[in-house]
Amino acid sequence: MLLRFRKRRRCSVQEPCRGGAGPMARPRALGKGLGALIPGAGADPIPVAGAPGEVLRLRLKDIRPSPNQPRKDFGREGLEALADSIKEHGIVQPVVVRKLNGGYEIVAGERRWRAAEMAGLEEVPVRVIDADENRVMELSLVENLQREDLSPLEAARGIRELVEKFSLTQEQAAKKLGWSRVAVSNKLRLLNLPEEILEMLHRGDLSEGHARALLSLEDLLEQIHLARQCVDRGMSVREVEEAVRKPSKGKETRARRSSQSVLIPEPVLRVSERYGIDVKISGRGDNVRVMLGGLSEDEARRLFEMIDRSGELLFPDK
Numbered sequence: 001m002l003l004r005f006r007k008r009r010r011c012s013v014q015e016p017c018r019g020g021a022g023p024m025a026r027p028r029a030l031g032k033g034l035g036a037l038i039p040g041a042g043a044d045p046i047p048v049a050g051a052p053g054e055v056l057r058l059r060l061k062d063i064r065p066s067p068n069q070p071r072k073d074f075g076r077e078g079l080e081a082l083a084d085s086i087k088e089h090g091i092v093q094p095v096v097v098r099k100l101n102g103g104y105e106i107v108a109g110e111r112r113w114r115a116a117e118m119a120g121l122e123e124v125p126v127r128v129i130d131a132d133e134n135r136v137m138e139l140s141l142v143e144n145l146q147r148e149d150l151s152p153l154e155a156a157r158g159i160r161e162l163v164e165k166f167s168l169t170q171e172q173a174a175k176k177l178g179w180s181r182v183a184v185s186n187k188l189r190l191l192n193l194p195e196e197i198l199e200m201l202h203r204g205d206l207s208e209g210h211a212r213a214l215l216s217l218e219d220l221l222e223q224i225h226l227a228r229q230c231v232d233r234g235m236s237v238r239e240v241e242e243a244v245r246k247p248s249k250g251k252e253t254r255a256r257r258s259s260q261s262v263l264i265p266e267p268v269l270r271v272s273e274r275y276g277i278d279v280k281i282s283g284r285g286d287n288v289r290v291m292l293g294g295l296s297e298d299e300a301r302r303l304f305e306m307i308d309r310s311g312e313l314l315f316p317d318k
Contacts, residue, residue, distance in 0.1 A: 057126070065110050078111075093112065107136050152201060
């Protein structure tokens with residue numbers, strides 16, 4: 001089994017900023033895409049009364065997180081590490097907020113805000129911007145996509161959400177993120193894989209390189225079969241690429257990829273491979289279509305007779 005972990009980079013830090021008592025650290029640059037979206041993101045901090053684009057200090061209790069934050073899991077261990085760093089060095093990059101209903105709502109930087117609370121700070125440096133709901137959602141999505149610990153699957157789903165919510169082309173999404181269009185396209189292609197393989201990718205059983213190699217196979221069952229082999233044997237990306245290039249031998253079962261991939265249950269795969277039945281599955285939710293090929297008329301008749309006998313068990317709500 002291949003498990004790959006990305007080493008987290010520790011940010012450079014400067015003067016302490018405990019509870020608003022010490023000097024504020026100079027903010028490091030935002031991610032290329034996010035920095036371009038936030039007015040004045042590259043300016044030096046100037047304590048003012050909350051003018052848009054400027055930096056000031058706010059009490060933690062006057063700031064609240066956004067309900068539209070796309071990131072739900074911040075990771076306890078990572079927050080504790082960041083809190084320890086903040087205790088020693090202060091907050092390097094201001095939290096981005098907007099004025100709302102007599103208080104302030106976080107636009108970007110909720111993780112820093114949470115860690116500051118864990119560190120016992122009373123105040124944090126913030127940058128105030130003007131932003132409506134759509135702008136807040138866009139900035140939150142972009143910030144989430146620029147996390148260093150973002151998994152390939154999280155990135156792919158985040159890009160899809162950004163593209164769909166704001167009707168963007170891949171090129172427009174790439175520009176907002178500060179990525180190349182090819183990088184955006186490659187991430188989105190991962191979502192064409194079957195759910196079973198996406199789960200392997202999510203768990204870390206497969207790397208992005210493995211997943212991209214599997215995309216070269218046109219048949220869904222072949223993708224799943226090779227993915228399982230990869231996990232069981234601990235295959236490298238190069239070994240998977242070589243396996244993909246090898247021509248198939250013998251009678252292969254087929255299941256064409258559709259635009260909406262579905263999870264094929266293990267029993268279906270076993271029956272398909274054992275009896276050489278051609279399986280094609282498309283759709284999702286309550287509209288899944290299953291097509292079987294390679295059956296004789298007699299086999300098809302017996303299959304439907306069996307379904308008829310077990311109808312109440314198979315279709316209890318019909």
